[in-house]
Amino acid sequence: MARAISILYALAIYGFIFLPVAVLVLFSFQGTLFPIPPFNGPSLRWYQAVLNDARLTDGLVNSIFVAVLSSALATLLGFLSAWGFARFTLPASALLRGFLTLPLTVSYLIIGMGLLIFFNWLGLPKSLAAAGIGHVVINLPLCFAIIYSQMGEHQANIERAARDLGAREWQVLTLVTAPMLWPALFAGFFLSMTFSWDEFVIAFLLTRFETTLPVEIWNLLRAGLNPKTNAVGALVFGISILLAIVFELVAFRKRPQ
Amino acid sequence: MSGARQPIAGWASVSPALLWTLVFFALPFVAMAAASLFPKGGDGLSLANYTQFFANPSYWRALTNSLEVTLVVALISILLAYPFAWILAFVVPERWQRLALMLAVLPFWTSYVVRSYSWLLVLAEKGIVNDTLLSLGLLAEPLQLANSRTGTVIGFVHFFVMLLTLTIFANLKQLSPNYRKAAADLGAGPVQAFLHVILPLTLPGIMVGAFLTFVLAIGDYITPQILGGNNELLMPQLIMMQIGRRGDFASASALSIILMLVVSVAYLLCARWLKIERA
Numbered sequence: 254m255a256r257a258i259s260i261l262y263a264l265a266i267y268g269f270i271f272l273p274v275a276v277l278v279l280f281s282f283q284g285t286l287f288p289i290p291p292f293n294g295p296s297l298r299w300y301q302a303v304l305n306d307a308r309l310t311d312g313l314v315n316s317i318f319v320a321v322l323s324s325a326l327a328t329l330l331g332f333l334s335a336w337g338f339a340r341f342t343l344p345a346s347a348l349l350r351g352f353l354t355l356p357l358t359v360s361y362l363i364i365g366m367g368l369l370i371f372f373n374w375l376g377l378p379k380s381l382a383a384a385g386i387g388h389v390v391i392n393l394p395l396c397f398a399i400i401y402s403q404m405g406e407h408q409a410n411i412e413r414a415a416r417d418l419g420a421r422e423w424q425v426l427t428l429v430t431a432p433m434l435w436p437a438l439f440a441g442f443f444l445s446m447t448f449s450w451d452e453f454v455i456a457f458l459l460t461r462f463e464t465t466l467p468v469e470i471w472n473l474l475r476a477g478l479n480p481k482t483n484a485v486g487a488l489v490f491g492i493s494i495l496l497a498i499v500f501e502l503v504a505f506r507k508r509p510q
Numbered sequence: 511m512s513g514a515r516q517p518i519a520g521w522a523s524v525s526p527a528l529l530w531t532l533v534f535f536a537l538p539f540v541a542m543a544a545a546s547l548f549p550k551g552g553d554g555l556s557l558a559n560y561t562q563f564f565a566n567p568s569y570w571r572a573l574t575n576s577l578e579v580t581l582v583v584a585l586i587s588i589l590l591a592y593p594f595a596w597i598l599a600f601v602v603p604e605r606w607q608r609l610a611l612m613l614a615v616l617p618f619w620t621s622y623v624v625r626s627y628s629w630l631l632v633l634a635e636k637g638i639v640n641d642t643l644l645s646l647g648l649l650a651e652p653l654q655l656a657n658s659r660t661g662t663v664i665g666f667v668h669f670f671v672m673l674l675t676l677t678i679f680a681n682l683k684q685l686s687p688n689y690r691k692a693a694a695d696l697g698a699g700p701v702q703a704f705l706h707v708i709l710p711l712t713l714p715g716i717m718v719g720a721f722l723t724f725v726l727a728i729g730d731y732i733t734p735q736i737l738g739g740n741n742e743l744l745m746p747q748l749i750m751m752q753i754g755r756r757g758d759f760a761s762a763s764a765l766s767i768i769l770m771l772v773v774s775v776a777y778l779l780c781a782r783w784l785k786i787e788r789a
Contacts, residue, residue, distance in 0.1 A: 259593075259601045266594045267613065270672060273628035274617040276638055280631060288631055290641040334527035341520025353527055356535050358777055360729020362746050363766045367538030370545050370759055390534050393527060422519050451621050454731050458753075467623045474627060474736065478634060486624035493619035501612075 274490065281483035288480045299484035309485055312469035316450055319381055319465055323388035324445035330389070331396025331441055336430060339404035340412070350401075354394040364390055365455040372459070379461040387455040392448055396441035403437035443500050447493070546763035550756075559764035572748040573768070576728050579659065579744060583666040584723045588716060590667070591674035598675070599682040611679065618672055626736040629665045630656055633737070661737035662744070666727050673726075674719035681715025682708075721780040725773055745769050 280288035284296035303309055337343070338350055356364060368387050377383065408430065415429045416422075431438065453467040460468065466489070473482045549558045563569045594614075602610050618625070632638050633655035640652040655661055689711065693703035727733075731746035738744065743751070745765065752762035 256601065259597045262593055263597045263602075263610075266590065266671065270614060270617055270668065272638075273625060273632050273668070274620060276631050277620070277624065277628035287636075289634065289636045290638060330527040330530055333523040337520045337523035341517055341523075343517060343520050343524065349524065349528060352536075353531055356531065358725065358773065359535075359770060360725065360746075360773065362729050362731055362749060363542075363770055364535065364538075366749070366753075366762060366766045367542040368534065369753075370763060371534075371538035371541040373759070374541055374545075386534055389530065393530060397527065426523075447619075453621075453623055467621050470621065470623050470627075474623070478631065482624075482627055483631070486620055486627065489624055490620040493621075494616070497616075497619055 277483050278487045278490070280480060281487040283480040283483070286480070288478050288483050299480040300488070302481050303484045303488065306481075308469050308472075309466070312464060312466040315381055315463055316466040319385045319388060319456075320446045320449040323385040323449050324392060324442050327389045327392035327396045327445045328400075328438055328442040330393050332400050332431065332434070332438060333426075335397050335401035335404055336426065339401060340409060350397075353397050356390055357394045357398075361391060361452065361454050365458040368455070369458045379459055381460055381463050381465070383459040384456040384465065387459055388445075388449040388452060391452070391455070392441075392445035395444060395448070399441045399444070400434060400437045403434055408433050439503065443496075447496070450493070542763040543767060545760050546767055548760055550758045550760050559761050560768070562761070563764065563768060568743075569748065569765070572743045572745050573772070575659075575742055576745040576769075577772075579662055579666070579734075580724055580727045583663055583670060583727055584720050586663070586667050587670035587674050587723060588720060591671045591719070592678055592716070594671070595675045595678035595682055599679055611676070614672055614675060618669065622732055623736075625669070626665055626733050629661070629668065629737055633661050633664065656737060657739035657741060659738060659742060661739075662734045665733040665737040666723075666730075669733075670719075670723045670727065673722060674716070677719035677722070678712060678715045681712045685711055717780050721776065724776050728773060729769065 279292060281299060282292075282295035282297070283299065284293040334353060338346055343349070365387060368383065368390075372379075372383055411433065412425050412429055415425045420428065451467065452465075453471065456465040457468050457471065466485075470482065470485060470489075473479065473485070546559050547555055547557070549556050552558060563573075598607060598610050598614075620628070630637070634640070635652045635654075635656070637656070639655060640649070643649040644652060655664070685708065689707050690703055693707045698706065729746060731750055734744040734747055735750075738747075740747070746769075749762050749765045749769070752758045752765065
């Protein structure tokens with residue numbers, strides 16, 4: 254009895270979690286003008302419309318571009334700082350680590366607002382680069398925290414061994430530390446990618462003519478309910494699921510010891 | 511030679527990240543704080559943007575709306591997520607748990623904007639919910655679900671049920687089964703064991719999730735704007751409105767700083783449960 258109730262409850266929660274996505278995908282195949290019941294389809298006309306919309310395809314390319322570059326930079330800075338804090342005794346280390354993770358506690362809206370005013374004041378125009386800088390700000394603390402948490406003492410011993418065998422500091426870092434920590438580096442990079450790929454408000458505030466996909470989708474919403482939005486949403490969903498599967502296969506596969 | 515005796519290499523490796531955070535996070539924040547003190551159209555330094563917040567009831571209302579929505583969302587999400595996490599941790603067989611969790615996270619791989627939009631499809635006047643209830647004869651008039659606080663709360667709860675399930679699940683899995691056995695041996699019934707042993711031990715998971723809910727929900731612009739509409743404003747909507755419609759960066763800055771102070775207070779209240787530790 255308790256088991257049956259548990260199963261029903263879990264199914265109800267799954268239903269709630271999946272409801273909007275199911276509706277989104279179903280009505281992306283709508284044949285008529287509105288993504289509301291009754292369903293007339295299936296039709297691919299709205300997918301066609303998405304692929305013929307240069308703003309959306311440009312937005313897609315811009316999003317990938319910003320996500321890859323900003324995540325690579327966030328991972329690099331996060332890795333270097335995690336290594337520095339884990340391997341050296343620096344004064345005020347705890348305070349500085351706290352400072353690095355501070356952006357995690359501030360909402361994206363406020364980070365975006367600050368950068369908007371700051372760039373405005375410096376006379377820098379809105380651009381994809383500005384949004385990318387914002388994405389590094391939000392993802393750097395995350396990369397730092399993930400990589401720092403994986404820096405254990407056993408790796409320090411291997412690094413010492415490498416140094417004893419004559420490796421320079423930068424050789425230790427690139428040839429010993431980075432390969433040992435690659436799951437953490439990959440996790441940091443990948444999480445940053447997904448956050449950047451999905452980020453709206455910073456990109457909305459800091460870009461103007463060339464912008465990212467979430468902002469272009471937002472612009473579509475002004476037209477109200479529209480199956481084209483469903484189609485682009487379903488495509489984004491598909492791409493993200495593919496990325497998730499890749500992540501799952503690469504990061505969590507059991508490695509031979 | 512041990513690394514601990516070469517602080518120069520240490521500084522060299524930590525400084526790029528520190529500089530980045532200083533230049534693109536701390537300085538913009540200072541610029542924003544400074545901007546908030548020079549009201550638009552005013553003559554120089556003034557606290558007018560802050561006093562206006564307390565004097566103007568519609569501004570004050572945006573903060574209380576935000577707090578109300580966030581607290582309601584956190585509460586509903588905890589109540590829905592806890593039993594779900596429990597079922598995943600203790601009812602679902604061990605080898606299916608990973609799959610069950612992945613399944614629960616799957617819908618959140620859509621973009622955030624798209625997810626809010628898909629709730630609009632569900633909740634709209636002619637959407638799935640109203641269509642179903644009307645055709646079943648359970649309703650005479652469509653419910654106002656979208657463009658209302660209900661819409662905002664549903665959109666938020668959807669995301670935070672998933673998030674809290676993850677934090678509570680992780681916490682439940684860390685508990686040794688011995689706690690439950692010990693409680694039972696000492697004569698506690700299942701309800702007593704839960705209230706006095708399991709629940710206090712899972713408080714950290716609940717608090718981490720609740721804090722994340724608070725921080726992420728109170729600063730979010732997308733969900734209230736798409737699902738709540740402009741009938742009542744939450745803080746982020748008010749801030750965006752200052753920039754968008756009025757071009758008033760000073761007022762938007764002041765409101766952002768007030769919002770940040772509110773989040774900081776919440777952080778201090780939860781600080782003992784939120785620690786980043788090195789393994």
